[in-house]
Amino acid sequence: MSRRAHVALPGWLFVPAAGGALFVVLPLAAMLTRVEWGDFLGLVSSDSSVDALLLSLRTSCASTLLCVLFGVPMAMVLARTSFRGQQLVRSLVLLPLVLPPVVGGIALLYTFGRRGLLGESLDVLGIQVAFATTAVVLAQTFVALPFMVVSLEGALRTAGGRFESVASTLGAGPTTVFRRVTLPLVLPGLFSGAVLAFARSLGEFGATITFAGSVQGVTRTLPVEIYLQRVTDPDAAVALSLVLVVVAVMVIGLARGRGSL
Amino acid sequence: MRRRAAALGSVLLLVAAVACASGEGGDREPSGATTLTVYAAASLTETFTELGGLFEADHEGVEVTFAFGGSSDLVAQLQQGAPGDVLATADAASMRQAVGDDLLGGDPVDFASNTLQIAVPPDNPAGVASLQDLAAPRVQVVVCAPQVPCGSATGKVEDAAGVDIDPVSEEQSVTDVLDKVRTGEADAGLVYVTDVRAAGDRVRGVRFSESSVGVNTYPIGFLEGGKHQDLAREFIELVTGDVGRRILADAGFAGPQP
Numbered sequence: 001m002s003r004r005a006h007v008a009l010p011g012w013l014f015v016p017a018a019g020g021a022l023f024v025v026l027p028l029a030a031m032l033t034r035v036e037w038g039d040f041l042g043l044v045s046s047d048s049s050v051d052a053l054l055l056s057l058r059t060s061c062a063s064t065l066l067c068v069l070f071g072v073p074m075a076m077v078l079a080r081t082s083f084r085g086q087q088l089v090r091s092l093v094l095l096p097l098v099l100p101p102v103v104g105g106i107a108l109l110y111t112f113g114r115r116g117l118l119g120e121s122l123d124v125l126g127i128q129v130a131f132a133t134t135a136v137v138l139a140q141t142f143v144a145l146p147f148m149v150v151s152l153e154g155a156l157r158t159a160g161g162r163f164e165s166v167a168s169t170l171g172a173g174p175t176t177v178f179r180r181v182t183l184p185l186v187l188p189g190l191f192s193g194a195v196l197a198f199a200r201s202l203g204e205f206g207a208t209i210t211f212a213g214s215v216q217g218v219t220r221t222l223p224v225e226i227y228l229q230r231v232t233d234p235d236a237a238v239a240l241s242l243v244l245v246v247v248a249v250m251v252i253g254l255a256r257g258r259g260s261l
Numbered sequence: 262m263r264r265r266a267a268a269l270g271s272v273l274l275l276v277a278a279v280a281c282a283s284g285e286g287g288d289r290e291p292s293g294a295t296t297l298t299v300y301a302a303a304s305l306t307e308t309f310t311e312l313g314g315l316f317e318a319d320h321e322g323v324e325v326t327f328a329f330g331g332s333s334d335l336v337a338q339l340q341q342g343a344p345g346d347v348l349a350t351a352d353a354a355s356m357r358q359a360v361g362d363d364l365l366g367g368d369p370v371d372f373a374s375n376t377l378q379i380a381v382p383p384d385n386p387a388g389v390a391s392l393q394d395l396a397a398p399r400v401q402v403v404v405c406a407p408q409v410p411c412g413s414a415t416g417k418v419e420d421a422a423g424v425d426i427d428p429v430s431e432e433q434s435v436t437d438v439l440d441k442v443r444t445g446e447a448d449a450g451l452v453y454v455t456d457v458r459a460a461g462d463r464v465r466g467v468r469f470s471e472s473s474v475g476v477n478t479y480p481i482g483f484l485e486g487g488k489h490q491d492l493a494r495e496f497i498e499l500v501t502g503d504v505g506r507r508i509l510a511d512a513g514f515a516g517p518q519p
């Protein structure tokens with residue numbers, strides 16, 4: 001990141017900017033005031049809480065991995081080729097960004113559910129997605145994939161294709177160009193895409209609850225646990241919310257530390 | 262290209278602004294009328310909506326608006342100062358909480374009760390015929406989480422029958438359980454009789470003798486902070502009276518337990 005001399009901003013711009021920042025920070029601060037610090041550790045170290053946190057971290061890692069495996073090729077195809085209907089494909093791929101997660105969950109249910117489009121074939125193969133941790137990972141990947149594609153496609157377009165062309169004219173094959181030139185060039189974009197995908201997976205709730213169900217240690221992720229605890233134990237819900245905020249802040253901090261977000 | 266995008270953007274912004282403005286106008290419309298706000302458990306949605314219509318027909322210029330939701334959610338909202346006139350919950354525990362927080366203007370009265378029933382998809386793929394069948398390992402059962410009223414009723418029934426169900430999912434609400442059965446994701450679920458009835462032919466109900474243990478009582482009361490306490494009392498009379506009892510019975514509710 002280069003430091004450029006800035007042209008002075010109009011002073012009035014700071015008022016709405018500060019208002020917006022306050023709007024984001026104030027609710028988090030309000031939540032802090034409600035945390036029962038006395039038994040905070042007791043609240044967040046219960047079996048169900050720890051299970052939920054570990055499950056969330058595990059599934060988010062898995063779905064981030066899937067996002068990299070599928071998102072990188074998708075971003076490459078969208079950024080480096082042109083074909084008929086590309087705009088349409090791009091719009092469809094980005095759809096989960098604007099879709100309510102509940103809708104995503106319903107769509108997944110009718111695809112991978114026991115009576116879904118693919119569910120019966122999977123059943124024959126002995127794979128059951130419904131009510132398994134796999135369902136959580138699928139739900140998270142569905143909502144997080146666009147984040148990966150968008151940020152990597154942006155990075156690819158910004159980087160341009162000059163180095164790739166040079167490498168190609170020097171006799172490097174497409175795979176070598178991809179591996180030795182393109183990937184290293186957009187690694188920061190790939191990293192920030194992965195961080196965003198991880199963060200989105202960690203917060204996934206709507207699709208999980210409609211599609212995966214809720215059993216401790218299997219499908220009950222941290223957001224689902226918070227939603228359930230809220231009914232009987234609001235203190236535990238607030239404490240767990242704080243844990244989720246801290247994890248999210250750590251993830252963003254990690255990304256910023258790498259200077260890629 | 263860029264100019265076109267900008268033009269499209271401003272048009273969209275304009276449309277959004279107009280839509281928002283008209284939305285506000287719509288909210289303000291019934292300002293001349295008296296509004297009675299009723300907080301009621303989600304399982305009362307159909308019956309109370311019907312009763313609300315009858316109440317409006319009897320009371321010129323009165324509009325009944327409902328907040329339907331999980332009983333404990335409703336109580337939590339009222340504790341946070343949400344304005345309301347009447348509260349009807351799906352279990353005694355939530356109402357006790359409301360009474361304990363001095364939200365009620367008088368003693369609540371029980372007006373209905375609801376029993377658990379096994380819901381299965383219409384073709385009953387796992388051949389469920391009794392509560393005991395739900396304990397079989399190959400049967401995929403969905404129940405309510407123990408934290409919510411239908412879940413605590415489920416626990417009581419399991420204890421009484423000596424059956425240990427190992428559910429594939431513990432849902433947050435009875436509607437979520439029903440949805441998993443309706444879509445065929447689950448082979449069976451434990452829901453209320455009224456839910457099975459409301460779902461029509463999309464699910465089938467299986468009665469079981471132990472269900473009498475897990476009966477939930479529905480209490481109703483008027484709220485201390487309500488602006489229309491007389492109207493609130495009249496609404497409660499409608500619910501507990503003959504008309505209310507008939508409509509509730511049609512939906513599958515049983516009378517209040519003695």
